[in-house]
Amino acid sequence: AQSVSQHNHHVILSEAASLELGCNYSYGGTVNLFWYVQYPGQHLQLLLKYFSGDPLVKGIKGFEAEFIKSKFSFNLRKPSVQWSDTAEYFCAVSGTGNTPLVFGKGTRLSVIA
Amino acid sequence: ETGVTQTPRHLVMGMTNKKSLKCEQHLGHNAMYWYKQSAKKPLELMFVYSLEERVENNSVPSRFSPECPNSSHLFLHLHTLQPEDSALYLCASSQDFRGNTIYFGEGSWLTVV
Numbered sequence: 348a349q350s351v352s353q354h355n356h357h358v359i360l361s362e363a364a365s366l367e368l369g370c371n372y373s374y375g376g377t378v379n380l381f382w383y384v385q386y387p388g389q390h391l392q393l394l395l396k397y398f399s400g401d402p403l404v405k406g407i408k409g410f411e412a413e414f415i416k417s418k419f420s421f422n423l424r425k426p427s428v429q430w431s432d433t434a435e436y437f438c439a440v441s442g443t444g445n446t447p448l449v450f451g452k453g454t455r456l457s458v459i460a
Numbered sequence: 461e462t463g464v465t466q467t468p469r470h471l472v473m474g475m476t477n478k479k480s481l482k483c484e485q486h487l488g489h490n491a492m493y494w495y496k497q498s499a500k501k502p503l504e505l506m507f508v509y510s511l512e513e514r515v516e517n518n519s520v521p522s523r524f525s526p527e528c529p530n531s532s533h534l535f536l537h538l539h540t541l542q543p544e545d546s547a548l549y550l551c552a553s554s555q556d557f558r559g560n561t562i563y564f565g566e567g568s569w570l571t572v573v
Contacts, residue, residue: 389566390564390566390567391550393563396561439503443558447557448562450503451502452500452501453502453503
């Protein structure tokens with residue numbers, strides 16, 4: 348069965364700091380990879396996704412993630428965070444067949460002025 | 461507006477009550493999902509319906525009973541719940557049940573007293 352690990356439970360950064368959130372997955376086959384974000388009081392929404400092709404994926408709001416197959420990782424990055432990036436970030440993975448998304452526990456990001 | 465609408469947004473129920481959560485998607489999708497989001501736990505997939513047939517049931521207690529009358533509507537019937545069932549219940553949909561992007565509703569906050 349697939350699983351997803353997000354090692355950081357809570358990350359606190361100052362504005363303009365660089366961000367990297369770790370995500371590792373466990374699955375034996377070809378995967379689709381996702382990052383979702385949940386801003387305070389809002390619904391979960393897609394930040395970016397990787398299905399195939401260029402392993403460096405760019406998403407909304409300046410976020411990007413890199414799929415490193417050999418490390419089973421899909422880390423999320425942003426070069427300079429803003430206060431408005433304060434949210435909970437969820438990594439998710441599914442197989443490419445009939446398998447549902449499996450989510451990590453989430454990482455809470457707090458950006459302080 | 462996410463295209464996935466959940467009602468009610470907040471529900472408080474006693475342990476002997478019977479209530480239902482409702483979800484409607486306006487995206488023309490063929491797969492619908494119920495997830496449970498609790499504090500400090502990963503998003504837990506509860507049920508998946510694909511073309512109105514249940515394709516996944518992750519060992520969810522029978523006090524939760526899903527119903528999918530058509531591809532646009534999904535219900536979660538609740539009966540004799542326990543306080544530990546208090547959580548945010550998220551409905552979601554995707555084009556089909558094949559590792560595609562999932563679109564979430566805003567959730568129904570359930571408190572069992």
